[in-house]
Amino acid sequence: MRGPCPLTPQATRTVRTLIVVALVLLMPLVAGISSGAAQDATPAAAPPSSIGWSDTFEQDNGKLNVVTSVAPLSSIARNIGGTRINLHGLIPDGVDSHTFEPAPSDATFLAKADIILLNGLHLEDPTVKLAKASLKQGAEIDTLGDNTITESAWIFDVSFPKDKGDPNPHLWMNVQYAMTYAKLIEGWLAKRDAQNAGSYKTNLDRYLAVLTKLDDGIAQSVQTIPDGQRKLLTYHDSWVYFARRYGMTVISAAQPSDFSEPSPRDVAKIIDQIKRENVRAIFGSEVYPSKVLAQIANETGATYVDKLRDDEPPGAIGAPEHTYLGMILTDMTLMIPALGGNIDALQGVPPYDTFMP
Numbered sequence: 169m170r171g172p173c174p175l176t177p178q179a180t181r182t183v184r185t186l187i188v189v190a191l192v193l194l195m196p197l198v199a200g201i202s203s204g205a206a207q208d209a210t211p212a213a214a215p216p217s218s219i220g221w222s223d224t225f226e227q228d229n230g231k232l233n234v235v236t237s238v239a240p241l242s243s244i245a246r247n248i249g250g251t252r253i254n255l256h257g258l259i260p261d262g263v264d265s266h267t268f269e270p271a272p273s274d275a276t277f278l279a280k281a282d283i284i285l286l287n288g289l290h291l292e293d294p295t296v297k298l299a300k301a302s303l304k305q306g307a308e309i310d311t312l313g314d315n316t317i318t319e320s321a322w323i324f325d326v327s328f329p330k331d332k333g334d335p336n337p338h339l340w341m342n343v344q345y346a347m348t349y350a351k352l353i354e355g356w357l358a359k360r361d362a363q364n365a366g367s368y369k370t371n372l373d374r375y376l377a378v379l380t381k382l383d384d385g386i387a388q389s390v391q392t393i394p395d396g397q398r399k400l401l402t403y404h405d406s407w408v409y410f411a412r413r414y415g416m417t418v419i420s421a422a423q424p425s426d427f428s429e430p431s432p433r434d435v436a437k438i439i440d441q442i443k444r445e446n447v448r449a450i451f452g453s454e455v456y457p458s459k460v461l462a463q464i465a466n467e468t469g470a471t472y473v474d475k476l477r478d479d480e481p482p483g484a485i486g487a488p489e490h491t492y493l494g495m496i497l498t499d500m501t502l503m504i505p506a507l508g509g510n511i512d513a514l515q516g517v518p519p520y521d522t523f524m525p
């Protein structure tokens with residue numbers, strides 16, 4: 169029996185296709201309006217596709233082959249290297265970077281890389297091992313985090329306890345550290361590829377201009393959260409460097425150090441903390457769906473906000489907002505209002521890649 173729609177299935181499909189085409193055509197326009205496009209570092213044309221692609225990686229096209237690990241690092245590298253490098257991100261979207269084991273096929277990429285950009289702070293130990301074994305002559309492994317802070321600034325905490333020896337690796341959630349990552353990448357690319365050094369520097373300057381706005385905007389937004397509410401209770405423990413930079417306190421994280429689910433005892437402890445500290449909202453993670461925080465929210469009356477991101481940008485691969493900038497902006501949109509603040513200071517910060525072709 170046919171439903172209420174008078175169109176044939178084929179016609180329905182055609183209409184759907186037309187709607188999709190119309191939306192795609194309109195998207196750059198809408199995005200431009202909503203972000204106050206093209207004023208500063210926003211690309212004039214439709215934003216280029218973002219991280220994760222490797223379409224030219226395996227061709228011998230004379231460009232530097234750059235391999236990265238987690239998606240935020242890929243995004244930062246892309247904004248510096250732009251179209252002048254071949255870029256391949258090893259860790260697929262939505263895959264847990266902390267327990268990621270490279271596949272044998274990843275060795276192919278590692279063996280072709282001129283530069284392997286990793287976070288360090290023990291995040292990618294299995295990848296480091298494979299990279300060292302696969303490294304071609306003259307290639308280099310560069311770790312961003314280890315060149316950004318020294319061990320004295322490492323943070324050990326709930327899911328990254330000192331007795332395990334692995335520090336919390338999420339430096340990039342502090343935008344100032346992300347700026348250092350961008351500068352490091354620019355230096356490394358320019359050193360190996362002097363011909364494109366000017367382009368890398370231009371891209372760096374454009375990117376830093378937006379990152380500075382993002383950093384300032386977050387700092388101001390956090391200040392709009394009422395005093396005494398600048399507290400974070402998250403599922404995944406990825407906010408400590410963010411908190412240190414922007415004046416928030418991570419009161420706890422629910423995820424144990426073996427990335428399993430918290431025990432009933434841990435849950436009871438967290439519930440006590442939330443009540444004692446009068447925490448207003450608690451935050452789940454995109455990459456680690458768990459029902460535990462929803463239960464904790466139920467018992468404490470805190471608002472439960474799902475889906476903070478620390479290593480998976482929003483949108484599909486290739487979508488304009490599928491970037492480091494888009495990820496942090498999405499997080500702020502979820503986090504700051506839930507804690508009673510506002511993100512007015514972040515209006516106009518574009519989520520798009522900023523590099524020049």
Ligand SMILES: [Zn+2]
Nearest residue numbers: 404406478479
């Ligand atoms: Zn993480």
